Amino acid sequence: xxxxxxxxxxxxxxxxxxxxxxxxxxxxxxxxxxxxxxxxxxxxxxxxxxxxxxxxxxxxxxxxxxxxxxxxxxxxxxxxxxxxxxxxxxxxxxxxxxxxxxxxxxxxxxxxxxxxxxxxxxxxxxxxxxxxxxxxxxxxxxxxxxxxxxxxxxxxxxxxxxxxxxxxxxxxxxxxxxxxxxxxxxxxxxxxxxxxxxxxxxxxxxxxxxxxxxxxxxxxxxxxxxxxxxxxxxxxxxxxxxxxxxxxxxxxxxxxxxxxxxxxxxxxxxxxxxxxxxxxxxxxxxxxxxxxxxxxxxxxxxxxxxxxxxxxxxxxxxxxxxxxxxxxxxxxxxxxxxxxxxxxxxxxxxxxxxxxxxxxxxxxxxxxxxxxxxxxxxxxxxxxxxxxxxxxxxxxxxxxxxxxxxxxxxxxxx
Amino acid sequence: xxxxxxxxxxxxxxxxxxxxxxxxxxxxxxxxxxxxxxxxxxxxxxxxxxxxxxxxxxxxxxxxxxxxxxxxxxxxxxxxxxxxxxxxxxxxxxxxxxxxxxxxxxxxxxxxxxxxxxxxxxxxxxxxxxxxxxxxxxxxxxxxxxxxxxxxxxxxxxxxxxxxxxxxxxxxxxxxxxxxxxxxxxxxxxxxxxxxxxxxxxxxxxxxxxxxxxxxxxxxxxxxxxxxxxxxxxxxxxxxxxxxxxxxxxxxxxxxxxxxxxxxxxxxxxxxxxxxxxxxxxxxxxxxxxxxxxxxxxxxxxxxxxxxxxxxxxxxxxxxxxxxxxxxxxxxxxxxxxxxxxxxxxxxxxxxxxxxxxxxxxxxxxxxxxxxxxxxxxxxxxxxxxxxxxxxxxxxxxxxxxxxxxxxxxxxxx
Numbered sequence: 001x002x003x004x005x006x007x008x009x010x011x012x013x014x015x016x017x018x019x020x021x022x023x024x025x026x027x028x029x030x031x032x033x034x035x036x037x038x039x040x041x042x043x044x045x046x047x048x049x050x051x052x053x054x055x056x057x058x059x060x061x062x063x064x065x066x067x068x069x070x071x072x073x074x075x076x077x078x079x080x081x082x083x084x085x086x087x088x089x090x091x092x093x094x095x096x097x098x099x100x101x102x103x104x105x106x107x108x109x110x111x112x113x114x115x116x117x118x119x120x121x122x123x124x125x126x127x128x129x130x131x132x133x134x135x136x137x138x139x140x141x142x143x144x145x146x147x148x149x150x151x152x153x154x155x156x157x158x159x160x161x162x163x164x165x166x167x168x169x170x171x172x173x174x175x176x177x178x179x180x181x182x183x184x185x186x187x188x189x190x191x192x193x194x195x196x197x198x199x200x201x202x203x204x205x206x207x208x209x210x211x212x213x214x215x216x217x218x219x220x221x222x223x224x225x226x227x228x229x230x231x232x233x234x235x236x237x238x239x240x241x242x243x244x245x246x247x248x249x250x251x252x253x254x255x256x257x258x259x260x261x262x263x264x265x266x267x268x269x270x271x272x273x274x275x276x277x278x279x280x281x282x283x284x285x286x287x288x289x290x291x292x293x294x295x296x297x298x299x300x301x302x303x304x305x306x307x308x309x310x311x312x313x314x315x316x317x318x319x320x321x322x323x324x325x326x327x328x329x330x331x332x333x334x335x336x337x338x339x340x341x342x343x344x345x346x347x348x349x350x351x352x353x354x355x356x357x358x359x360x361x362x363x364x365x366x367x368x369x370x371x372x373x374x375x376x377x378x379x380x381x382x383x384x385x386x387x388x389x390x391x392x393x394x395x396x397x398x399x400x401x402x403x404x405x406x407x408x409x410x411x412x413x414x
Numbered sequence: 415x416x417x418x419x420x421x422x423x424x425x426x427x428x429x430x431x432x433x434x435x436x437x438x439x440x441x442x443x444x445x446x447x448x449x450x451x452x453x454x455x456x457x458x459x460x461x462x463x464x465x466x467x468x469x470x471x472x473x474x475x476x477x478x479x480x481x482x483x484x485x486x487x488x489x490x491x492x493x494x495x496x497x498x499x500x501x502x503x504x505x506x507x508x509x510x511x512x513x514x515x516x517x518x519x520x521x522x523x524x525x526x527x528x529x530x531x532x533x534x535x536x537x538x539x540x541x542x543x544x545x546x547x548x549x550x551x552x553x554x555x556x557x558x559x560x561x562x563x564x565x566x567x568x569x570x571x572x573x574x575x576x577x578x579x580x581x582x583x584x585x586x587x588x589x590x591x592x593x594x595x596x597x598x599x600x601x602x603x604x605x606x607x608x609x610x611x612x613x614x615x616x617x618x619x620x621x622x623x624x625x626x627x628x629x630x631x632x633x634x635x636x637x638x639x640x641x642x643x644x645x646x647x648x649x650x651x652x653x654x655x656x657x658x659x660x661x662x663x664x665x666x667x668x669x670x671x672x673x674x675x676x677x678x679x680x681x682x683x684x685x686x687x688x689x690x691x692x693x694x695x696x697x698x699x700x701x702x703x704x705x706x707x708x709x710x711x712x713x714x715x716x717x718x719x720x721x722x723x724x725x726x727x728x729x730x731x732x733x734x735x736x737x738x739x740x741x742x743x744x745x746x747x748x749x750x751x752x753x754x755x756x757x758x759x760x761x762x763x764x765x766x767x768x769x770x771x772x773x774x775x776x777x778x779x780x781x782x783x784x785x786x787x788x789x790x791x792x793x794x795x796x797x798x799x800x801x802x803x804x805x806x807x808x809x810x811x812x813x814x815x816x817x818x819x820x821x822x823x824x825x826x827x828x
Contacts, residue, residue, distance in 0.1 A: 158642050163597060164590040166642075171585040176578040183577060192738045218743035225748075228572050228580075229645050324606045329632035334639075 005070060005083065008113035012067055014039065017051050021065075026109040027118060030061050039065075047081060047257065052121055062123060063108060068115040068257075082177050085257040086115035091172070092259035093119065095234060096148075099155050103148040103251050122252050125245035132241060132278040133362055135286060135295050142302045144251035145244070145271055146309025153264045154317040156234035159326075170231050175260040179228070182237065182258065186348050187224035190355035191217050198364075199355045202373035206380055206409055207355055219387045223344045231261035239270040240349065241278070242360070265341025271306065273346030273383070274360070275299050276403050277353055280379035281362040283408065284371035300400045307342075307396035311335060340390045343399055347387035354379050370411070377410035419484060419497065422527035426481055428453065431465050435479075440523040441532060444475050453479075461495060461671065466535055476537060477522060482529035482671075496591050499671040500529035505586070506673035507533065509648060510562075513569050517562040517665050536666050539659035546655060546692040547776055549700060549709050556716045558665035559658070559685055560723025567678045568731040570648035573740075584645050589674040593642070596651065596672065600762050601638035604769035605631050613769045614778075616787035620794055620823055621769055633801045637758045645675035653684040654763070655692070656774070679755025685720065687760030687797070688774070689713050690817050691767055694793035695776040697822065698785035714814045721756075721810035725749060754804045757813055761801035768793050784825070791824035 012020055018037040021027055031037065036056040043050035048069055054062035068086035090110035097104040108118040131138065158166050189196055191211055199207050210216060236243070237258030245252040279299045286292035318331050353360045354376045363379060366372035382403045393399045426434055432451040435441055445451065450470040457464035462483055468476035482500035504524035511518040522532040545552065572580050603610055605625055613621050624630060650657070651672030659666040693713045700706040732745050767774045768790045777793060780786035796817045807813045 158639070163594045163642075167588050167590040167593065171588045174581050174585045176581040179581065180577045188739050214741045214743055217738070217741045218747060221740050221744035222747065224739075225572070228577075231643050231645055324631070325602050325638075326635050327628045327631045329628055330635035333632060333636065 006113040062121040064121045083115040089257035090117045092256035100151040122245040128244040128246045129241040142305035146306040150313030153233040170261040178258045186352045196357045230263040235262045241274040266345045269342040269346030273349040343386045343390035347383040350383035373410040374408045378408040381406040420527040476535040478535045497529040503671035504531045506670035514565040536659040542658040542660045543655040556719035560720040564727030567647040584675040600766045610771045644677040649676045655688040680759045682756040683760030687763040757800045757804035761797040764797035787824040788822045792822035795820040
């Protein structure tokens with residue numbers, strides 16, 4: 001939350017990184033005293049400085065320093081953001097690491113004066129979104145992310161935490177300003193005329209129709225309410241494919257600065273929604289029909305498999321709960337609601353990426369306006385189908401069927 | 415939450431009250447310096463000392479001092495309760511007074527060392543439950559409580575509060591131990607064998623059948639989850655007819671020590687459920703059929719009217735919201751969900767009063783075992799009908815129809 005900036009806060013720069021690194025005893029296991037350190041700032045996000053740091057004569061000894069800036073870079077000083085998000089992120093990473101170390105970067109320390117976290121450098125991994133754009137398959141992803149979702153969500157819910165811990169954790173992860181960004185950019189602005197929306201002019205007719213659709217806006221309002229009131233588990237809060245570092249054998253979820261106690265479906269839906277954004281983009285990105293069908297089958301198989309892994313791993317928790325108080329029918333209902341929430345939340349995350357301020361390269365990076373409009377239109381149609389039909393969806397296969405049954409509306413038919 | 419007891423904490427007693435009262439500048443507007451003060455301890459609750467205090471030569475100048483005991487009186491020292499609940503109650507009273515002064519006792523001050531609140535003495539009022547047992551009608555109650563519910567719930571929700579205030583208020587009203595009492599006594603223990611349950615042996619067959627009913631327990635688990643996760647508004651948390659001080663022209667809601675951010679339906683349902691407990695009790699309490707029918711019509715008319723007042727007053731808030739983000743369809747859906755939650759939550763509150771540790775005099779005070787079993791059985795049947803049919807209920811009239819269509823199962827038919 002908003003507090004005074006620490007008087008010891010200094011944004012790091014190329015000159016000061018080395019001295020800072022050597023001043024931290026927690027990094028003695030990585031760097032030798034006084035040795036030469038090299039670094040590069042790689043922040044391509046909007047909120048932070050990110051330094052990759054390594055020993056000059058052994059680059060395998062390396063860490064990442066992530067430091068919060070007190071404003072949102074995307075829009076300059078005009079949108080101040082609390083540095084408390086750095087604490088939230090570091091504390092969320094520690095919990096995720098405890099619950100699922102194989103898919104969470106290790107934290108060396110959090111510096112509350114510098115709003116800085118030192119963590120594992122994932123330098124053998126790329127941002128998943130970039131890989132998906134190139135049509136690269138990640139065969140282990142579904143298994144990895146299903147496990148990550150199940151463990152981080154189930155084990156921070158009321159199903160596992162005792163009554164007091166849960167409620168104190170809700171208070172500790174109070175994250176108003178970052179939640180507000182989501183409330184505005186995901187659940188509000190795409191559905192109205194605002195100058196911050198950034199859709200391509202070619203798809204304006206479809207956007208205007210969507211914004212005029214009361215029944216759609218009613219469903220979106222329900223999703224927004226759920227995001228704002230349903231303190232179900234400690235969610236990552238921003239788990240799109242740009243928050244996933246990946247290679248053929250490893251997967252890491254990074255950047256949980258949006259973490260708070262919210263609905264599980266927001267995280268599961270973020271992953272699924274971003275896989276469908278990729279699916280929509282390959283309508284035009286991959287011209288060869290066979291290659292396209294093959295990659296899309298990989299994407300939809302991944303959606304199905306990640307949910308099945310999620311259910312399987314979540315089952316470990318259900319196996320431990322009190323059956324009198326939580327009978328079988330409740331368990332089935334609970335998981336079905338997470339699935340339906342995922343469809344609705346994922347849909348909102350897809351629509352905002354096409355219409356709203358922050359787009360995704362999958363779609364907005366398509367150079368040809370005609371192609372881009374086809375992909376954007378398909379993404380919107382998939383999203384609308386998912387949110388409007390979510391209460392009828394009973395299985396992950398049905399969810400995928402709803403999505404794959406959609407076609408682009410562009411080019412417009414007279 | 416649990417913190418060290420203040421070193422300045424002293425439970426007041428008959429000898430120390432007067433000195434304490436004269437030590438507080440906030441009470442100078444009530445009592446003259448040094449004048450003789452009389453008092454009596456009237457706490458019949460389980461958690462607190464309650465002193466009525468007045469000026470000996472002018473009893474109309476009077477206040478109530480409510481002081482938290484660090485344990486639950488009902489079960490002695492064995493169930494320690496945090497004194498922080500006194501802060502919660504005083505802060506909730508202040509908010510309720512700001513939003514609805516005509517139905518909230520005025521707070522003079524809260525003493526954080528003594529866990530003591532000085533407030534308006536409602537000495538022209540009786541506890542509503544006692545009046546209802548005697549068959550007294552309160553014609554203004556529906557209008558009053560509908561207004562109280564609408565104003566306290568709507569104005570503490572995300573519909574009115576800005577994003578930051580709402581989230582900070584959720585943290586400020588974190589109330590784990592008192593929520594845990596509700597989680598256990600309302601949503602858990604009545605549905606299982608435990609030695610703390612207190613139902614009459616005559617209705618055991620019905621209780622055992624209910625506890626063996628998986629579909630009922632599934633619905634109760636959903637209500638429990640909603641109570642634990644749905645931070646919709648600052649709710650009173652214990653709004654039964656024993657928390658209402660009333661006469662023919664005035665109504666006050668007292669004792670919000672269970673207050674926290676929870677589902678609106680828990681408060682609305684508490685009122686409705688307790689009116690139906692009264693309804694069930696008059697099956698046997700009022701022997702004359704005409705008098706019985708007349709009083710029951712008063713009760714069901716009250717349920718209908720209080721909801722209509724609630725909707726009408728809540729409408730003032732809907733008239734102010736952003737119609738693009740919250741279209742008409744969302745408003746209707748929102749109010750319908752509050753109604754259906756009220757049916758389910760009210761049902762749980764009825765069942766706990768028949769089966770669980772803390773009963774109500776309406777039912778348990780019936781001396782004849784046969785009569786008592788008839789009333790208890792009817793209350794359980796109304797509750798089951800309300801929770802199992804809640805998703806089909808679309809109007810308050812339908813809710814009342816579901817309840818009034820029930821008959822007692824006792825005496826058992828062969």
